[in-house]
Amino acid sequence: MSRDIVGILEDPKITKICAPMVRYSKLQFRALVRRYDCEICFTPMILADSFVQSSKARDNEFTTNSEDGPLIVQFAANKPQDFVQAAEMVAPYSNGVDLNCGCPQRWAMKEGYGANLLSKPQLIKDLIYQVRNRIPNPFTVSVKIRILKDIKKVVQLCQTIENAGASFITVHARTPEMRNEPIDLESLKILRDSVKIPMIANGGVKSLEDAELLYQESRCNGVMAAGGILTNPALFSGHSNTPLSCVQDWLDITSSMSTNFLTFHHHLVFMLEKVLPKKEKKVFNVLQDKDSVLTFLEDYYGLRPKETNSSCEKIDFVFQSAANKRCSKSETLNNDGLSNLFLENLFVS
Template identity: 40%
Template sequence: MTTKVSPSFARISPRNSAHNPINIFKECKKQGRPAFISGPMVRYSKLPFRELVRNYNVDIVYSPMILAREFVRNEIARCSDFTTNDKDRSLVVQVGSNNVVDFLRFIEMIHPYCDAIGLNCGCPVKEQVRSGIGAALMSEPEKVAEMIKAAKDKFGDKVTLETKIRIHKDIQETVRFVKMVEAAGVDWITVHGRTQTTRSSQPANFEAIKIIKESVSVPVVANGDCFSLEDAHRIANDTGVDGVMAVRGILENPAMFSGYKQVPWGAIERFFSIGVSYSLPFRVFQHHLSTMLESQISKQLRLELNNCKTLVELIDWFDAHFMLRRSTEEGYGKGVEVDYLVRPKENECSFNL
């Protein structure tokens, strides 16, 4: 069953404490590893993608950021912005908000349907910053602390809260920020190792993340430059963090935390089945597939994939070039290499044999 949040509040099963991110951090620590986390992505970390990555050793998955002001006021926004089901665990719903009233109303409506709520204090998109949300909050630690404290005062342990931040040019300003939100009651902090203006082509600052980890007692998650399982372990070892979040890396390879260097063919088959079942918007569906296969098929084939105009055309195209197994067929979801019906000549294929 799929649940779209609306005033009727369709019921799903109560949350299991084992899915609470704080308990997941503790369990992963016992296993001698960081928690593996799929981060929030506008348009792309929707329910079908969240279900896909859970097949590949992901512990915690985020929703895309939801704007609190629109969500609490508009039923259409509620139905379009958030969809979940009983398998959607452990789930962190990320929210963009800049005031206590909207934040508390959002939490009241959403908390029965997720395992934690994350306040976005790091999104650098100019439109969001101009609205006073995302990275705009990095210069207002008092406001963020006020929002966290108000939520904890009202909901107590019923709600687990995170803040996702970026670093300041002066790391001591970031340390002051995290200490304030920790004192306000935040349960864990995610740190993107870049400033608001740092380009993604520049390396993330893991030394800064290490300093932040050493400055607070709540769990800390590192975000930035994680494209493989090896990256995740290296980042955790270098910083001492409790979890490692991937965003661009897991969009390209949803199986990265299972140790796959490239997306396995079985993940493509699984995504087809899940995406069609949940009626994922076609262009989002197509973009996921194109991104996953970018380094494994030729430019010509990728161009043809991107030129498909409908889901039917896309399925026909895949069936004409690849062995795309359905969920009822033997071997479904198990393949590793791209399963061509007729393998291209060596100079027509860009994937590494």
């Protein structure tokens, strides 16, 4: 597959994209959805200042391999120097960087990240411009935004983003105050018509039919899924619910890549939400270790991981500040507080 993001978006057909999701759109999950017609994947949002300053942050937050593309690395940044340095660090291992201007969470707003930037168009312009001047095409620099009640301000913002040299814009067609309400399709259409660069539509996609309808109605170049693809990683290939082949793929992927238990289990909880009967789901959702999960899946579905020669065979690269190492012995995924998260609070923009 081509790694030219703009070229993919300009193809006259729907481009299917996996959203940046806090803690969840990591390498293992990206590997899974790519098997089911997902064409472009985003990393979770990464704090650019921490990424630049801390080798531990780099080791924890960014893991990739040779099959992990096309890939966009999303950063939260409010200082051009941080965004530029972070972009330069990941540029050899990705196809673009994205500036998060949509996260509505209180901590992000308080720190001047995410949706807080929607009121600072000149800062957004500078952040984009600085990266664009340092890293040449086809590496992309993009922005993910939410809409505002004052549509004129968002139109002006999109035009500012375009004029700064952005490669494309992703629009989550809800305001920062909205959660699971229907998206504002009319505002999305207005924004699509306000710029010439590619635009990705985000919000409310729970099935391939939803994606195709949003693509047709919005006239955007691509459609991004978040909660829908977390619940059904095979969404873009037309499955109405997670097929067992997808569960098998997840077992195989996580047996060949180091994956902490909470990440391994929570993805399965989401994937089986609409598949397992209620009684069995109550049992499965509270299992406490990997062996019990594997035993459950083998007893109930006859599924078990395929044997591999090495626990590291699919990891070609782990980003580390001191050196590039194959298959880091350290855990590369966070496991902080997943059990307290609700689906509606997972997403960063």
